[in-house]
Amino acid sequence: MCGRYAASRRPEDLTGLFGVQKWEPEETLAPDWNVAPTKEVYAVLERPLRGADSPRPVRQLRTLKWGLVPSWSKTPEGAARMINARAETVHEKPSFRQAFATRRCILPADGYYEWVTGAAERQLEEQGKKKRPRKQPYFVTPADGSVFAMAGLYEFWRDPALPPDHPRAWWATCSVITTEADTEPLGVAPAEGPHALSDIHPRMPLMLTPDRWDAWLDPARTDTDELRSLLSPPPAGLMRAYPVTPAVSNVRNNGPELLEELPGPVEETLF
Numbered sequence: 020m021c022g023r024y025a026a027s028r029r030p031e032d033l034t035g036l037f038g039v040q041k042w043e044p045e046e047t048l049a050p051d052w053n054v055a056p057t058k059e060v061y062a063v064l065e066r067p068l069r070g071a072d073s074p075r076p077v078r079q080l081r082t083l084k085w086g087l088v089p090s091w092s093k094t095p096e097g098a099a100r101m102i103n104a105r106a107e108t109v110h111e112k113p114s115f116r117q118a119f120a121t122r123r124c125i126l127p128a129d130g131y132y133e134w135v136t137g138a139a140e141r142q143l144e145e146q147g148k149k150k151r152p153r154k155q156p157y158f159v160t161p162a163d164g165s166v167f168a169m170a171g172l173y174e175f176w177r178d179p180a181l182p183p184d185h186p187r188a189w190w191a192t193c194s195v196i197t198t199e200a201d202t203e204p205l206g207v208a209p210a211e212g213p214h215a216l217s218d219i220h221p222r223m224p225l226m227l228t229p230d231r232w233d234a235w236l237d238p239a240r241t242d243t244d245e246l247r248s249l250l251s252p253p254p255a256g257l258m259r260a261y262p263v264t265p266a267v268s269n270v271r272n273n274g275p276e277l278l279e280e281l282p283g284p285v286e287e288t289l290f
Contacts, residue, residue, distance in 0.1 A: 020103050021169070021195045021224040023267070024131040025052045025158070025278060026060060028166065033127055034080055036166060037063045037232065042080035052277045054128075055270040056102045060085050062173060062193055064124040065236045076238050083124075087194035088176040089114045095176060095190060104172060106198040106225055106250040110243050115194065118172040120241050125227060126171040126195060129278070130160025132267055133220045135213065155212075155284040156267050157219050161226075162206035162259040170196040170225040170235060170250065198225040198252050207259030211283050219260060226253050 027050035034042055048059055062083045065076040087101040104115045134154035161167055176190040200216040200223040208214040216223050227235055231249050234240060261280040266272045 020133075020197055020220065020222050021131050022056070022102065023270075024054045024167075024169075024224070025129040026050070026054050026127060027052060027129055027275070028061075028127055030061065030080055033061060033063070033166075037080070037125065037127070038078055039063060039080045040078045041068060046080075046082045048082060050275075051273065052129075052275055053267055053270055053273045054085070056086050058085055059083070060126060060193065062124040062126055062171060063236065064122070064173060065238055066122075078236065081191065083173055083191045083193040085193055085195075087114065087118070087172060087174050087192045088190055090117070090174055090176055092176060095178070095192075101192075101194055103197045104194045105222075106170075106196050109172070109196060109250075110247060115172055118174050118194075119246065120243070121238050122173050123235055123238075123246075124171045124173045124193060125232060125236065126169040126193065128167040128169055128224075130158050130167050131169075131224055132156050132158055132263070133223075134268070135219050154268075156263050156265060157209075157213065157260045158263045158278055158280075159216065159219070159223070159258055159260045161257055163257075167224070168227045168229075168232065170227050172196065196225045196250065197222045198250065199223075201252060201255055201258070203255030205258055205260055206256040207261075209261050209283075212262060213260060216258060216260065225250060226257075228253050 030047055059082045062081050065078050067074050068077050088095045109115045109119050134156050136154050171193050173193040178188050181188040200221055202215050202217045204214055213219045235249050262284050265285055267277045
């Protein structure tokens with residue numbers, strides 16, 4: 020799954036990297052090292068410009084709220100539960116299938132956080148002893164330092180309680196597509212701890228390699244089988260994972276120190 024990630028890249032860097040043709044400086048977001056559901060995030064997408072005469076899609080950098088609200092939903096409640104869409108079923112689930120067909124995006128990240136239960140706590144659970152598990156957070160990021168381009172979907176929802184010209188009448192929301200975690204060895208593994216992404220968690224955000232960006236963003240591509248072929252996991256060995264401070268577990272904590280690598284898991288810290 021993907022429940023927290025880091026996104027500290029400047030919009031100027033993202034526009035050049037993804038070939039963005041349009042972005043609004045007033046939508047600039049502060050660097051965020053602890054992105055949580057319902058926060059505003061950057062997304063790269065292709066669609067006609069707002070108010071433009073031409074229907075030609077333009078590649079844009081937009082801000083969306085993380086937690087998808089289907090267009091047919093009566094209320095935005097439940098958006099926090101729609102942060103992930105499974106690659107295996109995204110084409111058929113009512114909440115995602117229309118967005119999958121025509122509203123796909125890339126959510127740029129430095130990497131994502133995932134938590135694993137420490138060995139001592141797993142033993143207690145196996146013994147049937149009731150104890151709150153202590154989980155060690157890991158940061159997963161491309162081994163070469165490149166952007167983590169997560170496959171995503173976006174949607175628009177109209178709030179019927181507000182007039183059309185109200186600034187909050189429309190919600191623009193998104194979801195991260197996830198896939199089965201890689202079972203192959205990490206490109207760079209920690210000295211002690213997990214040596215494959217599947218050792219950390221059974222699922223992971225689906226990272227799109229640059230050769231798939233154009234096809235994924237093209238709204239003219241609507242063939243389900245063709246689109247599903249873009250959702251195959253990236254080649255093995257591209258990622259690294261390392262333990263980070265338990266402070267990331269509290270969404271109020273935010274700063275580059277959250278990405279600092281620890282020498283090993285913090286087995287004795289309760290968090």
